[in-house]
Amino acid sequence: MATDSWAQAVDEQEAAAESISHLQIIEKPEENGTAAYKTDSSSATAKPEAEGEKSTDDDDKDDKAAQSLLNKLIRNNLVNTTNQVEVLQKDPNSPLYSVKSFEELRLKPQLLQGVYAMGFNRPSKIQETALPMMLAEPPQNLIAQSQSGTGKTAAFVLAMLSHVDPNNKYPQCLCVSPTYELALQTGKVIEQMGKYYPEVKLVYAIRGNKLQRGMKLQEQIVIGTPGTMLDWCSKFKFIDPKKIRVFVLDEADVMIATQGHQDQSIRIQRMLPKSCQMLLFSATFEESVWNFAQRIVPDPNIIKLKREEETLDTIKQYYVLCNCKEEKFQALCNIYGAITIAQAMIFCHTRKTAGWLAGELSREGHQVALLSGEMQVEQRAAVIERFRDGKEKVLVTTNVCARGIDVEQVSVVINFDLPVDKDGNPDNETYLHRIGRTGRFGKRGLAINMVDSKMSMNILNRIQEHFNKKIEKLDTDDLDEIEKIAS
């Protein structure tokens, strides 16, 4: 499986490189690169199912690199937020510039053309402040945090492309990403944005991309994973770190979740000149990320953009009392029999239950999509896209996609199993993620929780208390009552 996807990724990469001939992988990864790829991308492929009814939530949730890649694959536009950016300047007395248009940035015409060709009309919220800082002379260091999809990648790609001197045939920008697949995604953005700037070339420092000993890279931008990047700078000396002008560390929160990446990144950073611009990006900013960020980026400007709060205000919440999963399924059939549901997402605690439920529902004639942790990220993205396009009306899943999919188009969310954490306590955050809406999508929604034991009733009560929002009881044997909830 991994071998196929490796081959496919290389094929796609090569096709892209051919169409934009100036940006290319300099060598085809060698055969033994496949094993290395597996190591590098282990976090992006699903782990085999554990025996029995163990929850899959933990491994799915912890698989940050896979989640991040999934988000990138299924995203079709910018995530807008109404929140304001928080800015902490290195020098609080220096004026703070913010731009409302790309013209104000005085970009090279080729780059402005690339930006517009990507369909960007104006800078995103984070870009408004981050871009002037990144493009300033002398260069300023930056730590930026904002949720996935707010325009961070596009921003640092533009900064890298602006800072390289295409006349100099050696690496000037290094960008490290947590996995091979994530590096490829960033590479694609560089290719798109640099479409009209053919002098600038890109190379991937990823395992499997073996270069001849003693060679010196001529590409101006090197993007890759920390281990290979470090080897290329120190062991093999393909890159002269002293000539690097911009160092980007992307997805810092994902990076530190992988053993060794933190140290490797710090070792790369130490080889760079003092004058090198250091940029670090992260979707979240817990203590550990912050500590790491400070080691990578000296004297930083800091930009933070809070994620839009989710709320249960516009959601009608119900629970149904059952005794076993068969009864829960029957309750579900009754609900489907009574009200018209355009699209629903159904969450189960285990892959086994999800698989069983999807089977039962399709036997009843529903068009069902199943999203499960053993699927590769690309397969998950394909399932989500089909569901988004309305090709299937019901999506049965474990937690894997709760964060990846825009649920605003889904009118009904069913918790076939209530979300609990490792210790069996209510997972309020996941509950909110599954059924909540952000202020922007004020549409009404319906959430139905299936309760099948005293324990799950207790969980439900605690969730209810936590959010201080009543969850009404629903009798699914009473058709009239079900009909009322849809009104």
Ligand SMILES: Nc1ncnc2c1ncn2[C@@H]1O[C@H](COP(=O)(O)OP(=O)(O)OP(=O)(O)O)[C@@H](O)[C@H]1O
């Ligand atoms: N100024 C802009 N105008 C319109 N679309 C934009 C703009 N900047 C970025 N985008 C698009 O928005 C989406 C998200 O951008 P980007 O990937 O840069 O965000 P991100 O914060 O880096 O998220 P992630 O870390 O998940 O990649 C992409 O499809 C990108 O092409």
